[in-house]
Amino acid sequence: MKKLVILGAGTAGTMVASRLSRILDSKDWLITMVDQDPVHYYQPGFLFMPFGVYEKKDVIKPKEEFIPANVRLVMSKIELIEPEHNLVRLADGNLLPYDFLVIATGADIHPEETPGLAEHEWGRSIHTFYSFEGAAKLADHLRTWQGGRLVVNVVENPIKCPVAPLEFLMLADWYFTQRGMRDRVELIYATPLPGAFTKPIAAKMLGEMLEEKRIRVEPEFMIERADPDAKKIISYDEREVEYDLLVSVPLNKGADVVGRSGLGDELNFSPVNKHTFLSDKFDNIFVLGDASNAPASKAGSVAHFAVDLFSENFLRHVEGKEMHALFDGHANCFVESGFGKGVLIDFNYTQEPLPGRYPVPVIGPFSLLQESRINHLGKLAFRWMYWNLLLRGHKVPLPANMSMAGKWKN
Amino acid sequence: MATRVIAGKTVQVNDEGFMTDPSEWTKEIAVEYAKEEGIAELTADHWKIIEFCRQSAATSGKAPTLRTITAGTGVSTKELFTLFPKGPAKKVAKISGLGKPEGCV
Ligand SMILES: Cc1cc2nc3c(=O)[nH]c(=O)nc-3n(C[C@H](O)[C@H](O)[C@H](O)COP(=O)(O)OP(=O)(O)OC[C@H]3O[C@@H](n4cnc5c(N)ncnc54)[C@H](O)[C@@H]3O)c2cc1C
Numbered sequence: 001m002k003k004l005v006i007l008g009a010g011t012a013g014t015m016v017a018s019r020l021s022r023i024l025d026s027k028d029w030l031i032t033m034v035d036q037d038p039v040h041y042y043q044p045g046f047l048f049m050p051f052g053v054y055e056k057k058d059v060i061k062p063k064e065e066f067i068p069a070n071v072r073l074v075m076s077k078i079e080l081i082e083p084e085h086n087l088v089r090l091a092d093g094n095l096l097p098y099d100f101l102v103i104a105t106g107a108d109i110h111p112e113e114t115p116g117l118a119e120h121e122w123g124r125s126i127h128t129f130y131s132f133e134g135a136a137k138l139a140d141h142l143r144t145w146q147g148g149r150l151v152v153n154v155v156e157n158p159i160k161c162p163v164a165p166l167e168f169l170m171l172a173d174w175y176f177t178q179r180g181m182r183d184r185v186e187l188i189y190a191t192p193l194p195g196a197f198t199k200p201i202a203a204k205m206l207g208e209m210l211e212e213k214r215i216r217v218e219p220e221f222m223i224e225r226a227d228p229d230a231k232k233i234i235s236y237d238e239r240e241v242e243y244d245l246l247v248s249v250p251l252n253k254g255a256d257v258v259g260r261s262g263l264g265d266e267l268n269f270s271p272v273n274k275h276t277f278l279s280d281k282f283d284n285i286f287v288l289g290d291a292s293n294a295p296a297s298k299a300g301s302v303a304h305f306a307v308d309l310f311s312e313n314f315l316r317h318v319e320g321k322e323m324h325a326l327f328d329g330h331a332n333c334f335v336e337s338g339f340g341k342g343v344l345i346d347f348n349y350t351q352e353p354l355p356g357r358y359p360v361p362v363i364g365p366f367s368l369l370q371e372s373r374i375n376h377l378g379k380l381a382f383r384w385m386y387w388n389l390l391l392r393g394h395k396v397p398l399p400a401n402m403s404m405a406g407k408w409k410n
Numbered sequence: 411m412a413t414r415v416i417a418g419k420t421v422q423v424n425d426e427g428f429m430t431d432p433s434e435w436t437k438e439i440a441v442e443y444a445k446e447e448g449i450a451e452l453t454a455d456h457w458k459i460i461e462f463c464r465q466s467a468a469t470s471g472k473a474p475t476l477r478t479i480t481a482g483t484g485v486s487t488k489e490l491f492t493l494f495p496k497g498p499a500k501k502v503a504k505i506s507g508l509g510k511p512e513g514c515v
Contacts, residue, residue, distance in 0.1 A: 156476075156477070194497075220496055220497055222476075222487070222491070222497075224487070224488065236487055236488055236491040237491050237495060237496060265478070266475075266477045266478055266481045267477060
């Protein structure tokens with residue numbers, strides 16, 4: 001009997017378990033998952049909670065619901081991975097030996113790494129929507145907020161879902177307009193990037209959208225500290241941005257246990273081959289989802305495409321054959337832009353997002369890099385797809401690697 | 411792929427002016443790039459960072475992020491901003507003849 005252990009039962013871990021439990025023969029394979037939290041969070045929903053579009057109950061379900069029948073889920077904190085001994089130590093004292101290991105422990109926020117953030121004003125004038133509790137608290141705060149200067153600050157890249165801060169600002173523009181108080185709110189985006197996005201064409205188009213919505217960008221802003229009493233953030237090059245309400249996207253790091261086990265980089269992201277997700281260090285460890293250092297977006301959609309190819313590769317790898325389904329970094333992100341509209345961007349490691357039309361059988365096409373109502377509907381439909389198709393390992397009619405079909409060059 | 415002449419040498423560059431072949435780099439090129447980035451003179455402190463970045467890229471195949479540099483050299487982020495004002499990771503990558511640091515996608 002071969003043992004496969006999957007660490008983390010979030011987006012990637014659950015998709016891997018659903019897929020592999022169908023492909024691997026349960027007479028030959030024992031699949032075990034470990035997670036410390038019984039709740040599965042639909043993290044893309046955190047974006048909508050502050051604006052009352054989703055409530056707490058809309059973004060949570062018990063993890064148990066998504067664990068295939070022939071997979072065992074152990075509820076415990078993971079203490080240490082000992083790759084030299086093919087062994088995982090759990091906080092409850094149990095040991096899990098493995099033949100193959102999938103690390104899918106994700107990424108989380110660390111506001112305590114920036115002085116001034118997670119201190120006495122945390123949850124008062126300093127908020128985040130990058131956690132379940134944070135998004136719920138911010139919703140309460142916004143409901144009675146009287147207006148002023150709202151600053152969204154990204155501490156450092158990479159972050160999960162790199163477009164989410166932009167979406168937050170565009171939704172804020174819509175939310176405050178609806179409430180008849182947009183003229184009392186100033187919206188500012190302080191980002192370490194030189195503009196609205198990393199890739200030139202999308203940066204230009206999204207930048208123009210922000211301008212139209214009167215959202216000011218403070219580019220190349222690397223925060224050194226927040227001054228919670230003077231209500232300002234200060235950059236390393238000594239620029240100051242004052243706020244009434246700071247919405248922070250704190251430093252994102254991989255799980256501590258990855259670093260502690262000697263499998264992480266400076267941010268506890270685990271170095272892998274970016275096409276196969278095989279660990280750089282160990283031939284029987286794969287790292288999927290946000291936990292790896294692959295230079296693709298840290299997004300559920302990316303994890304989904306990656307898992308599609310991984311499940312093909314895994315069988316070959318186990319048999320000692322070369323893996324030939326190579327991931328190209330494909331990301332497909334609906335960017336919510338407010339007023340019931342959205343923008344879709346589709347790109348990979350080498351091809352930046354382009355305008356055009358994204359063909360999808362039956363429900364498409366979606367418009368690329370342009371606002372449309374159908375893109376907004378696509379974003380909302382994603383929640384249904386997530387719970388009902390993706391987590392359960394069903395195929396979705398989207399190619400795993402990127403296609404140029406419908407994209408306009410020049 | 412575009413090329414440009416810098417410090418008397420023809421090198422390959424991308425559309426943002428980053429060199430695409432680190433082996434074409436010379437110290438003279440670094441001096442010229444630094445001037446273009448507003449750094450009049452490269453001091454020993456600058457060179458320490460540049461050398462670290464060259465070595466880091468030689469093993470990893472890519473330009474180091476700011477965090478890799480601070481972790482690897484012990485030089486604080488604050489000092490890096492003094493040495494290479496504004497975007498230190500990007501600036502030092504350019505001066506060191508490396509591609510633009512990935513990390514932000
Ligand atoms: C605000 C926000 C908006 C987003 N919007 C989008 C979007 O629109 N589209 C999109 O595609 N993606 C979006 N994402 C990103 C998406 O949610 C993540 O990329 C995805 O969930 C990553 O899956 P994962 O399995 O790698 O990590 P996760 O789903 O976070 O799972 C990690 C799991 O590991 C467990 N774990 C970690 N450490 C330990 C330990 N030591 N012991 C035991 N268990 C442990 C955790 O409990 C968790 O269950 C968004 C994210 C955020 C925060």
